[in-house]
Amino acid sequence: MSQLNSNEPIGPLENRWKNHVFDLALIAPQNRKKYKIIVIGTGLAGSSLCATLGEAGYKVNSFCFQDSARRAHSIAAQGGINATKNYQNDGDSVWRLFYDTIKGGDFRARESNVYRLAELSNNIIDQTVAQGVPFAREYSGYLANRSFGGTQVSRTFYAKGQTGQQLLLGAYSAMSRQIENGRVTHHARSEMLEIITINGKARGVVVRDLVTGELSTHTADCVVLCTGGYVNAYYLSTNAKGCNTSATWRGFKQGAYFANPSFTQIHPTCIPPTLENQSKLTLMSESLRNDGRIWAPKQAKDCKKKPKDIKEEDRDYFLERLYPAFANLVPRDVASRAVKHICDEGRGVGVKIHGKRLGVYLDFSDVIKKIGLAQVEGKYGNLFEMYQRITDDDPYLTPMKIYPAPHYSMGGLWVDYNLMTTLNGLFVAGEANFSDHGANRLGASALMQGLADGYFILPQTIANYLARNTFDEIKPNHKKVQRALNIAKVRIEQLMNAPEAKYSPEYFHQKLGKILWESCGMSREGARLKQAIDEIKALQLEFWQTIKVTGVDQDLNQTLERAGRVADFIELGALMCKDALNREESCGAHARVEYLSLEGEARRDDKNYSFVAAWEYQQDGVRLHEEYLHFEFIKPSVRNYK
Amino acid sequence: MIFTLHIWRQKNVNTQGKFAVYEIDNIDNDTSFLEMLDQLNERLIIQGEDCIVFDYDCREGICGACSLVINGYPHGEKSATTTCQLYMREYKNQSELWIEPWRANSFPVIKDLTVDRSAFDRIMQSGGYISIHTGCAPEANNTLVEKHASDEAFNSATCIGCGACVAVCPNASATLFVAAKITHLALLPQGQIESKNRAKKLILKMQSEGFGSCSNHRHCARVCPKDVSLQNITRMNKILG
Numbered sequence: 105m106s107q108l109n110s111n112e113p114i115g116p117l118e119n120r121w122k123n124h125v126f127d128l129a130l131i132a133p134q135n136r137k138k139y140k141i142i143v144i145g146t147g148l149a150g151s152s153l154c155a156t157l158g159e160a161g162y163k164v165n166s167f168c169f170q171d172s173a174r175r176a177h178s179i180a181a182q183g184g185i186n187a188t189k190n191y192q193n194d195g196d197s198v199w200r201l202f203y204d205t206i207k208g209g210d211f212r213a214r215e216s217n218v219y220r221l222a223e224l225s226n227n228i229i230d231q232t233v234a235q236g237v238p239f240a241r242e243y244s245g246y247l248a249n250r251s252f253g254g255t256q257v258s259r260t261f262y263a264k265g266q267t268g269q270q271l272l273l274g275a276y277s278a279m280s281r282q283i284e285n286g287r288v289t290h291h292a293r294s295e296m297l298e299i300i301t302i303n304g305k306a307r308g309v310v311v312r313d314l315v316t317g318e319l320s321t322h323t324a325d326c327v328v329l330c331t332g333g334y335v336n337a338y339y340l341s342t343n344a345k346g347c348n349t350s351a352t353w354r355g356f357k358q359g360a361y362f363a364n365p366s367f368t369q370i371h372p373t374c375i376p377p378t379l380e381n382q383s384k385l386t387l388m389s390e391s392l393r394n395d396g397r398i399w400a401p402k403q404a405k406d407c408k409k410k411p412k413d414i415k416e417e418d419r420d421y422f423l424e425r426l427y428p429a430f431a432n433l434v435p436r437d438v439a440s441r442a443v444k445h446i447c448d449e450g451r452g453v454g455v456k457i458h459g460k461r462l463g464v465y466l467d468f469s470d471v472i473k474k475i476g477l478a479q480v481e482g483k484y485g486n487l488f489e490m491y492q493r494i495t496d497d498d499p500y501l502t503p504m505k506i507y508p509a510p511h512y513s514m515g516g517l518w519v520d521y522n523l524m525t526t527l528n529g530l531f532v533a534g535e536a537n538f539s540d541h542g543a544n545r546l547g548a549s550a551l552m553q554g555l556a557d558g559y560f561i562l563p564q565t566i567a568n569y570l571a572r573n574t575f576d577e578i579k580p581n582h583k584k585v586q587r588a589l590n591i592a593k594v595r596i597e598q599l600m601n602a603p604e605a606k607y608s609p610e611y612f613h614q615k616l617g618k619i620l621w622e623s624c625g626m627s628r629e630g631a632r633l634k635q636a637i638d639e640i641k642a643l644q645l646e647f648w649q650t651i652k653v654t655g656v657d658q659d660l661n662q663t664l665e666r667a668g669r670v671a672d673f674i675e676l677g678a679l680m681c682k683d684a685l686n687r688e689e690s691c692g693a694h695a696r697v698e699y700l701s702l703e704g705e706a707r708r709d710d711k712n713y714s715f716v717a718a719w720e721y722q723q724d725g726v727r728l729h730e731e732y733l734h735f736e737f738i739k740p741s742v743r744n745y746k
Numbered sequence: 747m748i749f750t751l752h753i754w755r756q757k758n759v760n761t762q763g764k765f766a767v768y769e770i771d772n773i774d775n776d777t778s779f780l781e782m783l784d785q786l787n788e789r790l791i792i793q794g795e796d797c798i799v800f801d802y803d804c805r806e807g808i809c810g811a812c813s814l815v816i817n818g819y820p821h822g823e824k825s826a827t828t829t830c831q832l833y834m835r836e837y838k839n840q841s842e843l844w845i846e847p848w849r850a851n852s853f854p855v856i857k858d859l860t861v862d863r864s865a866f867d868r869i870m871q872s873g874g875y876i877s878i879h880t881g882c883a884p885e886a887n888n889t890l891v892e893k894h895a896s897d898e899a900f901n902s903a904t905c906i907g908c909g910a911c912v913a914v915c916p917n918a919s920a921t922l923f924v925a926a927k928i929t930h931l932a933l934l935p936q937g938q939i940e941s942k943n944r945a946k947k948l949i950l951k952m953q954s955e956g957f958g959s960c961s962n963h964r965h966c967a968r969v970c971p972k973d974v975s976l977q978n979i980t981r982m983n984k985i986l987g
């Protein structure tokens with residue numbers, strides 16, 4: 105078994121990153137233009153990385169599947185981004201954010217990584233303000249903050265409900281500047297289909313031009329994946345429709361280990377599904393939980409009533425009742441499970457889907473009374489508007505309905521402290537890696553992580569890798585390059601020409617989604633997971649036998665794009681279940697019903713499961729490697745939000 | 747609900763397109779406009795036909811990808827709404843829908859309802875930023891920004907780069923898009939220093955990309971899904987002097 109070396113520095117926590125940066129090799133400015141770097145994905149992680157690498161003087165080639173870098177899924181993030189500025193003087197510090205993140209992740213993340221993330225958070229705010237990101241401000245002209253799911257300090261910076269948009273446009277503008285000066289070459293409407301590995305190092309990619317269908321190969325000295333998360337495996341999720349696992353799955357098949365694939369976050373406040381043919385679910389920002397109160401009818405017989413007809417004493421403010429200290433602000437996994445529990449009991453509200461009402465109320469009437477309509481509008485105006493547009497209900501007059509939905513993947517490709525995978529020269533940043541959130545991510549910390557990876561961490565660690573390795577030139581006709589190209593070609597041919605072509609990609613995606621949601625969603629159970637693995641195996645066979653893609657491949661063909669992504673989701677789905685089955689404990693978002701306390705709280709098993717599960721791809725299956733987690737600074741305790 | 751859909755089908759930029767007619771039934775009030783097209787595409791797959799291509803990603807009104815002209819209106823008639831945020835309840839009194847791509851010389855049709863908007867990216871590359879060195883920046887609260895200016899800058903910065911303003915403009919001008927970026931950055935102290943130069947560069951680039959100039963038709967602000975206001979153009983003109 106290969107050793108999983110996290111390459112964490114040792115010594116006092118607060119000096120680790122500083123010392124590590126000092127120990128990393130540098131590349132002199134005049135030499136940087138000799139190095140070529142490929143960046144796949146230009147969301148927050150990718151575009152911030154491209155901007156920084158371009159600024160430093162490297163030759164960068166970037167790719168994204170949308171028609172512009174500005175449209176990456178990061179654009180949709182609503183609530184905000186954390187930083188430990190302590191502007192509100194409420195006792196915040198790097199240490200506290202570190203502590204909150206480790207605890208929020210239920211002690212399944214690396215201390216060194218998380219501390220570094222907390223340290224870098226402040227720098228991100230400086231950087232983005234200098235770019236012109238219009239964060240919310242106070243009348244004095246200083247930056248404003250709010251508190252956000254699962255924390256007791258106000259450390260979240262925000263731009264109304266459009267923080268992700270503003271941060272991405274900031275990074276996109278900095279990247280655009282590097283495109284203008286010729287250091288970054290960006291290829292939009294391009295999808296990476298394969299990684300080229302030569303002598304054990306990632307040295308390039310095969311890309312499909314989504315307009316012409318043409319395949320091309322690109323080589324470089326290293327490859328970085330910033331390709332986002334994979335919860336679209338569940339079919340219905342809050343992610344943009346195009347989010348996929350294909351790039352990371354290719355990396356996995358080339359030798360990068362996949363870590364904690366079952367760690368997926370189900371977000372409590374989304375608009376409930378109303379139709380069986382719905383294409384996606386919409387998140388309502390968690391910031392709404394700051395002022396909205398969550399409730400359900402005390403009795404099932406009231407569920408069909410209009411909310412205004414349910415008397416105050418007949419309402420169950422269940423989060424306030426169950427968790428008096430944190431109330432409506434408990435972490436996402438805790439809130440989601442509580443909501444599911446209420447609906448499973450038959451106390452849900454809204455339309456029935458598959459025989460169950462999937463919804464509880466999120467009510468703003470108290471805060472409107474307290475601070476007035478205008479103030480509430482100032483804080484949440486655009487979110488309320490969005491809700492009304494989708495549901496035709498006015499949240500100023502009647503409570504919102506919410507239900508949990510898949511939202512974020514904590515799992516991802518395994519990376520060491522330098523954000524490099526087990527495949528040399530393949531780095532991963534942003535949601536695509538597994539690094540910092542353990543078994544559950546706190547609100548407003550994904551934007552922070554993507555930007556810390558892109559602006560500050562990778563530019564240092566990539567330089568070190570480039571400086572310490574030598575790179576032979578690779579000719580386009582190199583047999584490994586041609587082999588990768590051929591693999592991509594054959595795959596497309598198979599997708600286009602299934603033996604008994606019959607069903608669309610959506611058909612398979614919906615089927616997979618249903619299996620995963622029921623077996624590997626908010627609650628998981630051993631026998632059901634085993635059954636799911638079998639079901640997914642059968643689905644995979646059916647897929648390659650009957651997938652139907654119309655049109656031709658040398659064209660803009662969205663059906664073909666979807667088919668390729670679904671094929672990878674199916675394989676990933678099996679690994680998610682396998683990982684969930686292997687982890688015989690509950691921790692964070694991973695709730696095995698066999699390992700829950702009587703009150704429904706996760707029961708961790710630190711003795712046996714305090715590790716990162718890193719899966720290696722092998723021809724005949726997968727093999728598990730365990731990276732043990734050492735807690736030197738924070739003693740693992742029971743997460744308690746009572 | 748039942749609809750007759752007239753949808754623009756075009757193989758690529760070099761071929762002539764035309765409307766094709768499809769009937770679709772079983773459409774619910776809560777079905778979104780794009781979900782209706784999804785359903786139609788599922789049917790086309792069963793029939794063995796090439797699907798209708800249209801751009802989308804977030805389906806939440808924020809990425810700016812979706813871009814359909816519906817019955818003559820970019821993003822449909824409903825104000826301040828992107829195509830992906832339209833629900834079929836809006837169309838309950840209609841039975842025929844005409845669906846076309848953005849039409850502008852600088853946005854050539856790629857296929858069916860999809861156009862090439864990379865000209866917008868090139869405009870941004872010509873100067874739509876503050877020229878700071880990525881990687882080092884002063885402490886954020888050292889630069890104070892008056893709240894009102896900051897809120898106004900935010901309003902301008904909410905442009906999603908969809909291109910509806912161009913699609914509706916008789917001159918196919920991108921002035922509202924350009925003015926929004928110029929205004930966003932000029933209102934902030936960080937961006938003021940470069941503002942005049944930036945404005946000139948962006949306008950020049952807009953022209954060289956083949957977009958027309960503004961002659962005050964004012965359709966742009968009316969179709970803008972993010973309510974980017976005409977005041978941005980006034981402000982831009984002031985900056986240009």
Ligand SMILES: Cc1cc2nc3c(=O)[nH]c(=O)nc-3n(C[C@H](O)[C@H](O)[C@H](O)COP(=O)(O)OP(=O)(O)OC[C@H]3O[C@@H](n4cnc5c(N)ncnc54)[C@H](O)[C@@H]3O)c2cc1C
Pocket residue numbers: 144145146147148149150167168169170173176177178179180181182183184185267268294295296297330331332333342343344347348350351387511512533534535536547548549550551552554
């Ligand atoms: C609705 C919503 C709200 C959120 N709100 C918040 C919030 O308030 N605060 C917070 O901290 N986090 C939030 N998050 C989480 C956060 O937005 C994401 O985790 C983060 O933006 C991911 O950024 P990224 O750069 O890793 O990936 P993405 O932004 O997803 O970018 C992925 C990039 O990879 C490209 N790509 C993918 N596959 C390929 C391929 N095969 N070939 C070529 N290119 C490819 C895409 O084109 C894209 O450019 C939210 C998430 C959602 C869904």
Ligand code: SF4
Pocket residue numbers: 904905906907908909910911912922923926966969970971972973974
């Ligand atoms: S100004 Fe409005 S219509 Fe024009 S690109 Fe921006 S958001 Fe779209």
Ligand code: FES
Pocket residue numbers: 801802803804805806807808809810811812828829830831
């Ligand atoms: S699909 Fe993103 S704005 Fe419509």
